[in-house]
Amino acid sequence: MSLGSRVLGSGLDVRYMYQALALSLRAAPWPNPRVGAVLVNGGKIIATGYHKKRGSPHAEKVAIASVKNKKLLNGSTIYVTLEPCCHEKGTNGKLTPPCMPAIVRSGISRVVIGMKDPNPNVNGQGITALKKAGIDVRTGLLEKEISESNKPYLKLTKTKMPYVTLKCAVSLDGKLATKSGDSKWLSSPASRVHAHRLRAENDAILVGINTVLKDDPRLTTRLVKGRNPIRIILDGSLKIPLDAKVLADGNAILITTSEGMRFHKSKVNALRQSGAKVISAGSDEINLKAALRKLASLGIATLLVEGGGKTISSFIRQKLADELILFITPWLIGSDGIPFVDFKSAKKLGKSLGLNSISCTPVGDDVLLRALFS
Numbered sequence: 001m002s003l004g005s006r007v008l009g010s011g012l013d014v015r016y017m018y019q020a021l022a023l024s025l026r027a028a029p030w031p032n033p034r035v036g037a038v039l040v041n042g043g044k045i046i047a048t049g050y051h052k053k054r055g056s057p058h059a060e061k062v063a064i065a066s067v068k069n070k071k072l073l074n075g076s077t078i079y080v081t082l083e084p085c086c087h088e089k090g091t092n093g094k095l096t097p098p099c100m101p102a103i104v105r106s107g108i109s110r111v112v113i114g115m116k117d118p119n120p121n122v123n124g125q126g127i128t129a130l131k132k133a134g135i136d137v138r139t140g141l142l143e144k145e146i147s148e149s150n151k152p153y154l155k156l157t158k159t160k161m162p163y164v165t166l167k168c169a170v171s172l173d174g175k176l177a178t179k180s181g182d183s184k185w186l187s188s189p190a191s192r193v194h195a196h197r198l199r200a201e202n203d204a205i206l207v208g209i210n211t212v213l214k215d216d217p218r219l220t221t222r223l224v225k226g227r228n229p230i231r232i233i234l235d236g237s238l239k240i241p242l243d244a245k246v247l248a249d250g251n252a253i254l255i256t257t258s259e260g261m262r263f264h265k266s267k268v269n270a271l272r273q274s275g276a277k278v279i280s281a282g283s284d285e286i287n288l289k290a291a292l293r294k295l296a297s298l299g300i301a302t303l304l305v306e307g308g309g310k311t312i313s314s315f316i317r318q319k320l321a322d323e324l325i326l327f328i329t330p331w332l333i334g335s336d337g338i339p340f341v342d343f344k345s346a347k348k349l350g351k352s353l354g355l356n357s358i359s360c361t362p363v364g365d366d367v368l369l370r371a372l373f374s
Helices: 003-008 011-024 059-065 100-106 125-132 143-149 151-159 189-201 209-215 258-263 264-272 289-295 309-317
Strands: 038-040 044-050 078-084 110-113 136-139 163-170 176-177 205-208 230-234 253-255 277-280 301-304 324-330 354-365 366-373
Touching: 003 366, 011 038, 011 044, 011 059, 011 078, 011 110, 011 143, 038 059, 059 100, 059 176, 059 324, 059 354, 078 143, 078 277, 100 125, 110 143, 125 136, 143 151, 151 163, 151 253, 163 176, 163 309, 189 324, 205 209, 205 309, 209 230, 253 289, 258 264, 258 277, 264 277, 301 366
Parallel strands: 078 110, 110 136, 163 301, 163 324, 205 230, 205 301, 230 253, 253 277
Antiparallel strands: 038 044, 038 078, 324 366, 354 366
C-alpha cells in the first residue's frame, strides 16, 4: 500500500473508495480507463457515477450532474479512482471537456484520488491544478487494486499495445487436439459459454489463418449476451476465402504482409469492399509487435488470442502476452497429439518460462486456470 493509502487507509475513506472502485468495474470503456466516483457530504453519499463507455461523460461529471440540490456540493468530498483530467484532447484526437474545472466550479472542497493518471496529457497535472484552486487533495488510496482493474489502459498508455490474453482448451497432457486435428468438443458446454463471455469482454479476438481454413469459425458471442468482438486474422499470404464466416458482417481485420498486399491486390480490394480492413505488418512475414501497435492505433485495448498452437506459441515466444487462460479438460490424448505450445525447451527448469498469480476454478467438467506472464 502506498504512503497515501496509509494516510487515508482507515474508516470511511477506504469504504467510499471501494464503492468508487466497484462502480468503475461496471464498464470497460477501453481504450479509456475505468473510473468510478462517489460524492459525500456530511457522512452521506449524495451521488455516484462511473464512465460507462468511450465517448460517454466521465465519472466525476456524472456524479456532479446527478446532484439535484447543488448546495449539497459545497464542502463535499469526491472519491475518484483516477486522477481527474485537465486536458481536452481525448482518445484518437476527440475533444472531451476536462473534469478538473467542473470539480472546482462545483464547490467540492476535498478530492480523494486512488491513482495518478499515467497519460502524458495528465500525469499529475490534474492534481496540481486542483491544489492550486485551494482544494484539499489526497492520493494513493487503494492504488494497487485500482491499477489491477485498469491493466489494459495502463499497458496501452505505456507501450501503445493492447493487453493480450491467450485462451485455449487443452487436455490433461497439454494437447489441443489429436494427431488428426480432432478437437470437437474438447471442452465442456459450460466452458464454451465461459469462452464466449471472454469474447464479449474483449475488444477483439485473434486467430491464425489455419484456424479459419480448418474450422471456419464465426468467433461471435452467440452463446451469451454481449457485443461481438472485432475479428482479427493473421494471414500473411491472404489465403482466407471470401465467404469465410468471420467476414460475414464486415467486422474483421486481416493482418498480412506488404508482400501479401502486393501479390493479391484484387483480393485486398474484394475484402475491403466486403467491409473488412486489410493492414500490413511486416514485409515477407507478419511482425506481431508491429501488428499489435497498429491494432492499438485503431482503438483496440484488449485482445483475446484463441490460437491455434502456432499462433499462441508465437505470442509466448516473443513475450507479447500478458495473461494465459486454459480450460483444462479431463482427457488424455497422448504423445502424438498437437501441443498447445511449441518452442524449444530450456535446458534447466530455472530458465523455463514462469507464470504467476495463478488461480484455478471449476467450470463444468473442466478446470479454468488463469495466470499472468512474468
